[in-house]
Amino acid sequence: MIMDLQATDKQSAIEEMVQRLYEEKIISNIEEFKAGILAREAQTSTGLGDGVAMPHAKNAAVLQPAVLFAKSPQGLDYEALDGQPTSLFFMIAAPEGANDTHLQALAALSGRLIDADFLTKLNQAQTPDDVQMLFAEEKETTEEPALQENLAGDRPFIIAVTACPTGIAHTFMAADALKKKAAEMGVEIKVETNGSEGIKNKLTPEDIKRAQAVIVAADKKIEMNRFDGKPLLNRPVSDGIRKTEALITEAVSGNAPIFHGDNQDSSEESTSSTSLGQEIYKNLMNGVSHMLPFVIAGGILIAISFMVDQFIGVPVDSLGKLGSFNPQAAWFNQIGGAAFGFMLPVLAGFIAMSISDRPGLVAGFAAGALASSGGAGFLGALVGGFLAGYVIVFLRKIFANLPKSLDGIKTILFYPFFGLLITGFLMLLINVPMKIINDGLNNFLGSMDGTNAALLGILLGVMMAADLGGPINKAAYVFGTGTLAATVTTGGSVVMAAVMAAGMVPPLAIFVATRLFKNKFTQPEREAGLTNIIMGLSFVTEGAIPFAAADPFRAIPSFMLGSALTGGLVGAFGIKLLAPHGGIFVILLLSNPLLYLLFIVIGAIVSGVVLGLLKKPSH
Numbered sequence: 001m002i003m004d005l006q007a008t009d010k011q012s013a014i015e016e017m018v019q020r021l022y023e024e025k026i027i028s029n030i031e032e033f034k035a036g037i038l039a040r041e042a043q044t045s046t047g048l049g050d051g052v053a054m055p056h057a058k059n060a061a062v063l064q065p066a067v068l069f070a071k072s073p074q075g076l077d078y079e080a081l082d083g084q085p086t087s088l089f090f091m092i093a094a095p096e097g098a099n100d101t102h103l104q105a106l107a108a109l110s111g112r113l114i115d116a117d118f119l120t121k122l123n124q125a126q127t128p129d130d131v132q133m134l135f136a137e138e139k140e141t142t143e144e145p146a147l148q149e150n151l152a153g154d155r156p157f158i159i160a161v162t163a164c165p166t167g168i169a170h171t172f173m174a175a176d177a178l179k180k181k182a183a184e185m186g187v188e189i190k191v192e193t194n195g196s197e198g199i200k201n202k203l204t205p206e207d208i209k210r211a212q213a214v215i216v217a218a219d220k221k222i223e224m225n226r227f228d229g230k231p232l233l234n235r236p237v238s239d240g241i242r243k244t245e246a247l248i249t250e251a252v253s254g255n256a257p258i259f260h261g262d263n264q265d266s267s268e269e270s271t272s273s274t275s276l277g278q279e280i281y282k283n284l285m286n287g288v289s290h291m292l293p294f295v296i297a298g299g300i301l302i303a304i305s306f307m308v309d310q311f312i313g314v315p316v317d318s319l320g321k322l323g324s325f326n327p328q329a330a331w332f333n334q335i336g337g338a339a340f341g342f343m344l345p346v347l348a349g350f351i352a353m354s355i356s357d358r359p360g361l362v363a364g365f366a367a368g369a370l371a372s373s374g375g376a377g378f379l380g381a382l383v384g385g386f387l388a389g390y391v392i393v394f395l396r397k398i399f400a401n402l403p404k405s406l407d408g409i410k411t412i413l414f415y416p417f418f419g420l421l422i423t424g425f426l427m428l429l430i431n432v433p434m435k436i437i438n439d440g441l442n443n444f445l446g447s448m449d450g451t452n453a454a455l456l457g458i459l460l461g462v463m464m465a466a467d468l469g470g471p472i473n474k475a476a477y478v479f480g481t482g483t484l485a486a487t488v489t490t491g492g493s494v495v496m497a498a499v500m501a502a503g504m505v506p507p508l509a510i511f512v513a514t515r516l517f518k519n520k521f522t523q524p525e526r527e528a529g530l531t532n533i534i535m536g537l538s539f540v541t542e543g544a545i546p547f548a549a550a551d552p553f554r555a556i557p558s559f560m561l562g563s564a565l566t567g568g569l570v571g572a573f574g575i576k577l578l579a580p581h582g583g584i585f586v587i588l589l590l591s592n593p594l595l596y597l598l599f600i601v602i603g604a605i606v607s608g609v610v611l612g613l614l615k616k617p618s619h
Contacts, residue, residue: 001128002070010078017091032061039523047080052113056092066093155188156252159211163194163218164237174217174240181244194222213251228261287351288546294343301336305329306585322582344368348385355389363388363419367427374431379467388423457571458564461502465559468545481580497577498570500539502563505603507536507543512608520615539583554614562607569599
């Protein structure tokens with residue numbers, strides 16, 4: 001416990017509490033645990049209101065589960081949900097791989113902290129013994145009462161689901177607040193929590209059938225189709241804590257919108273608190289999060305294949321086969337290439353699934369595959385994913401009036417077949433203009449060969465970063481490889497060197513940005529930033545795709561600026577390259593390796609800093 005917290009602002013409060021946990025040997029690494037705390041704060045402030053904050057993290061730096069209590073006599077600005085000063089802090093430290101004991105303790109703790117009288121007593125506590133005594137007394141008097149009165153059937157009955165991104169504090173706080181307020185209002189309620197230890201107090205079909213309304217207080221996706229046909233309020237989890245009475249009042253009033261699941265138009269569901277932009281972002285993130293492991297694992301294995309070939313050796317006249325020339329390298333390349341081949345289908349498939357649930361998966365995967373084979377790249381897969389999802393939404397409306405007896409066949413036959421058919425034809429149409437653009441770019445670049453090398457390098461750099469593996473990127477790359485044949489005897493191609501250097505910049509820029517601007521990225525994004533070192537050094541531009549897809553209007557211009565700078569510098573200094581791929585693993589095939597690496601570092605720093613300055617704090 002810290003009974004006299006000295007901090008006067010949020011950052012210093014976190015640092016003071018983390019330092020105390022380190023001194024008490026609860027955590028082994030201050031920076032690692034603090035990074036977890038800040039990553040959670042970036043999602044949503046854990047300043048819950050009423051003067052209470054519950055910062056928490058679960059990571060490898062925690063040696064043993066613990067809760068630190070701190071009291072600030074003067075209070076401080078912790079960016080609380082109610083905008084008021086915070087004076088009571090409960091910092092929760094949970095080790096990775098731990099059982100759910102700490103979560104059970106948290107659920108009990110959150111129940112105490114919605115009691116105004118109890119909070120008043122905590123603020124008046126002077127010693128650690130006073131605090132311990134308060135919790136001991138509260139434990140004896142706050143056993144959850146049985147619901148025997150609820151069985152009489154003369155009280156309104158509603159159900160609720162609470163969930164937050166980490167599944168810790170807000171999940172249980174909202175659940176306890178709903179249960180307490182419902183009891184005060186004479187309303188029977190059953191609350192399901194979707195926490196980090198799984199689903200607790202799961203709603204049964206009988207509960208759902210009996211309930212007159214549903215409250216969903218969640219900031220992540222939950223199982224929604226089970227509520228088809230029920231009046232439903234869909235709100236952020238913070239509303240479950242701060243606007244409890246208003247939620248319950250609206251739920252029992254009979255005015256809640258009717259929710260429609262798979263068998264109806266999903267666009268009619270309650271969206272009063274969810275903007276179009278938030279919905280697009282949520283759907284996009286579903287695709288990106290599922291795609292990321294394919295990009296990382298596949299890219300690293302491909303990079304290893306280049307390293308193996310470079311180590312064993314490849315004849316000059318076979319440099320076009322770098323990464324697959326020797327059998328040992330080819331094994332890695334084949335495995336990594338297989339994972340990379342799934343990247344765009346997975347992106348599009350899970351975007352579509354986020355929009356229209358499982359019926360959208362088939363059409364989405366097919367859209368991603370068609371985007372890949374048709375030259376539309378990751379931008380085409382993005383479009384295809386949303387297209388597939390809304391095609392299924394459209395089909396739901398078309399098939400809404402079919403007899404109930406056909407509900408089963410709709411999911412396994414009608415949606416997949418017609419969704420695939422319509423999406424497939426639309427994607428074929430989308431791929432046509434993309435191919436025209438690709439061919440036009442190749443012809444344009446061909447006409448510029450031999451002109452100002454710096455200007456050409458700038459143009460190629462912009463193209464390499466414009467769509468990160470899409471048709472524009474591929475046009476620049478194909479143009480670069482096409483210049484190699486005529487330059488083997490003269491030491492290599494300046495164009496190919498500019499193309500590869502510019503393509504290495506975006507992933508390295510992600511690393512720079514996630515290191516210099518940690519508060520702008522979530523913990524998983526910062527971890528992915530580390531893997532982008534390998535991606536960038538291996539000339540795997542696609543490593544930056546998840547970040548570009550998540551924030552294209554800030555990320556792509558930032559990448560283009562740094563890549564253009566690097567490409568222009570390489571062209572201006574006439575650096576030549578003999579290999580068509582390989583990144584740092586073909587460094588010996590460059591005419592000036594040190595200068596080449598310097599230009600890449602300059603471009604990566606410029607892009608990373610610009611991205612960090614433009615990007616909004618993670619939330």
